[in-house]
Amino acid sequence: MKEILSTKNTTIKEFKKLHKKKYREEKQQYIIEGFHLIEEAVRAGAKIEWILFNQRGQSEWSVWLDQQPDELLIYVSEEVLLSLSELPTPQGMVAIVNMPDDEKNIEFSGGWLLLDNVQDPGNVGTMIRTADAAGLAGVILGEGTSDIYSTKVLRAMQGSNYHLPVIRKPLADIIDSFKREQIPVFGTELNAEAVSYQKIGHNRDYALIMGNEGQGVAAEFLEKTDQNIYIPIKGTAESLNVAIAAGILMYHLEQ
Amino acid sequence: MKEILSTKNTTIKEFKKLHKKKYREEKQQYIIEGFHLIEEAVRAGAKIEWILFNQRGQSEWSVWLDQQPDELLIYVSEEVLLSLSELPTPQGMVAIVNMPDDEKNIEFSGGWLLLDNVQDPGNVGTMIRTADAAGLAGVILGEGTSDIYSTKVLRAMQGSNYHLPVIRKPLADIIDSFKREQIPVFGTELNAEAVSYQKIGHNRDYALIMGNEGQGVAAEFLEKTDQNIYIPIKGTAESLNVAIAAGILMYHLEQ
Numbered sequence: 001m002k003e004i005l006s007t008k009n010t011t012i013k014e015f016k017k018l019h020k021k022k023y024r025e026e027k028q029q030y031i032i033e034g035f036h037l038i039e040e041a042v043r044a045g046a047k048i049e050w051i052l053f054n055q056r057g058q059s060e061w062s063v064w065l066d067q068q069p070d071e072l073l074i075y076v077s078e079e080v081l082l083s084l085s086e087l088p089t090p091q092g093m094v095a096i097v098n099m100p101d102d103e104k105n106i107e108f109s110g111g112w113l114l115l116d117n118v119q120d121p122g123n124v125g126t127m128i129r130t131a132d133a134a135g136l137a138g139v140i141l142g143e144g145t146s147d148i149y150s151t152k153v154l155r156a157m158q159g160s161n162y163h164l165p166v167i168r169k170p171l172a173d174i175i176d177s178f179k180r181e182q183i184p185v186f187g188t189e190l191n192a193e194a195v196s197y198q199k200i201g202h203n204r205d206y207a208l209i210m211g212n213e214g215q216g217v218a219a220e221f222l223e224k225t226d227q228n229i230y231i232p233i234k235g236t237a238e239s240l241n242v243a244i245a246a247g248i249l250m251y252h253l254e255q
Numbered sequence: 256m257k258e259i260l261s262t263k264n265t266t267i268k269e270f271k272k273l274h275k276k277k278y279r280e281e282k283q284q285y286i287i288e289g290f291h292l293i294e295e296a297v298r299a300g301a302k303i304e305w306i307l308f309n310q311r312g313q314s315e316w317s318v319w320l321d322q323q324p325d326e327l328l329i330y331v332s333e334e335v336l337l338s339l340s341e342l343p344t345p346q347g348m349v350a351i352v353n354m355p356d357d358e359k360n361i362e363f364s365g366g367w368l369l370l371d372n373v374q375d376p377g378n379v380g381t382m383i384r385t386a387d388a389a390g391l392a393g394v395i396l397g398e399g400t401s402d403i404y405s406t407k408v409l410r411a412m413q414g415s416n417y418h419l420p421v422i423r424k425p426l427a428d429i430i431d432s433f434k435r436e437q438i439p440v441f442g443t444e445l446n447a448e449a450v451s452y453q454k455i456g457h458n459r460d461y462a463l464i465m466g467n468e469g470q471g472v473a474a475e476f477l478e479k480t481d482q483n484i485y486i487p488i489k490g491t492a493e494s495l496n497v498a499i500a501a502g503i504l505m506y507h508l509e510q
Contacts, residue, residue, distance in 0.1 A: 126496050130492075131490075132492040133488045133489070133492035133495050156496075158493065159492075163491040163492065198510065233388045234389060234509065235387040235388055235390045235415075235419065236387060236418040237385075237387040237388035237413065237414075237418065238413065239388070240384070241411075243496075244381060244498060244502035247499035247500075247503050248503055248506045251486070
């Protein structure tokens with residue numbers, strides 16, 4: 001088992017850079033924090049590169065740590081652990097994980113959630129978690145949609161990225177593919193020009209497109225869909241939060 | 256029209272303290288930021304105490320400002336406006352608003368959302384916004400539930416607190432009141448011991464209790480309800496975010 005006690009260690013400095021998106025993409029690695037998420041990643045077979053823990057992590061999770069391959073483990077000082085954490089109350093463990101191979105083929109069955117330019121990390125993470133809970137087959141991240149390996153998205157996903165495929169692809173291509181497979185594609189609109197979701201029956205296979213927080217789904221995608229749907233607003237709110245809307249629609253379509 | 260150019264002005268220092276919960280409760284006032292929210296507050300008849308704006312605010316919203324009572328207006332410097340803002344990109348206007356009188360009577364009809372110890376400001380704000388959109392009659396904030404006058408909750412509510420009553424009350428009393436009125440009270444549980452929400456029909460009058468992010472609804476309240484319900488998890492996620500769950504349930508019950 002390795003041991004690193006100084007925050008000036010070059011390996012630690014490299015790990016720290018993984019809090020920046022550009023560097024994550026270059027290294028194809030990301031950091032996860034907290035025992036719960038790390039345990040979930042290991043259980044789901046994520047490609048763990050390193051598990052770093054301090055004194056506290058060692059005493060709290062000693063049984064679990066004993067079961068992990070010794071060559072993955074690094075004991076670090078409190079100071080090193082704090083330097084790698086972005087949480088308000090850091091826990092005693094972080095892990096460095098390799099990103100999954102994005103080249104896997106998409107299976108065109110079940111429900112798919114397509115995100116067009118969804119920018120808030122909390123919204124993206126929560127929608128992936130809800131897609132997992134509702135039993136969808138996977139999630140496609142279209143152009144402009146937030147990177148999923150930031151601390152905020154990883155926290156909001158609660159490990160759901162290990163439970164279903166989350167794939168970055170240009171949406172125009174993927175919508176065409178769903179249509180070729182004769183799978184209905186639903187766009188979402190913010191106004192009543194579309195059809196109320198309650199008029200749409202339950203579907204075994206479908207694609208549902210959710211859009212940007214302010215602008216909604218881009219017009220070029222709405223033109224390609226089989227049907228555009230909306231959620232009726234009965235009170236005086238102007239709109240629903242996009243993650244709430246996605247939750248209502250996914251549970252309706254999967255029911 | 257008043258004019259304040261220095262951040263050292265005692266009035267400005269007093270306003271700034273309204274970002275602290277304790278001080279808001281003492282003064283029974285809060286700060287809202289950005290033209291959109293302020294316009295909504297004025298339209299809804301909120302008790303506005305002051306409207307502060309800088310050069311930019313004045314030029315962008317001059318027509319609207321001309322329609323406001325002159326005794327409410329304070330022209331401030333860029334520096335003063337920045338000192339009062341908690342937004343990452345401050346807009347040119349903030350307002351000081353008096354809290355509504357909480358003593359109003361609750362009308363026991365329609366749907367009511369009851370929040371038990373919901374702690375995340377974003378969750379609380381989003382649930383109030385969703386209750387508004389879904390057409391509920393009002394929201395009760397029970398013990399431990401986040402104060403709604405922080406910048407985070409005000410942003411997430413998007414003005415919905417001006418559209419429906421949001422009242423702080425002890426939940427045990429209010430649950431008893433609903434029961435006396437023979438209105439069904441639904442608790443929410445995180446496990447399948449409760450009944451699936453899909454088995455519950457639509458209701459004209461009801462109370463729905465949502466609970467703490469980690470612990471759910473307190474056992475003492477679950478024991479008092481007419482029926483406890485849950486949302487089936489079909490994938491491998493452990494649970495749904497509480498605001499998402501509330502959205503699915505409110506749209507189901509109101510449908």
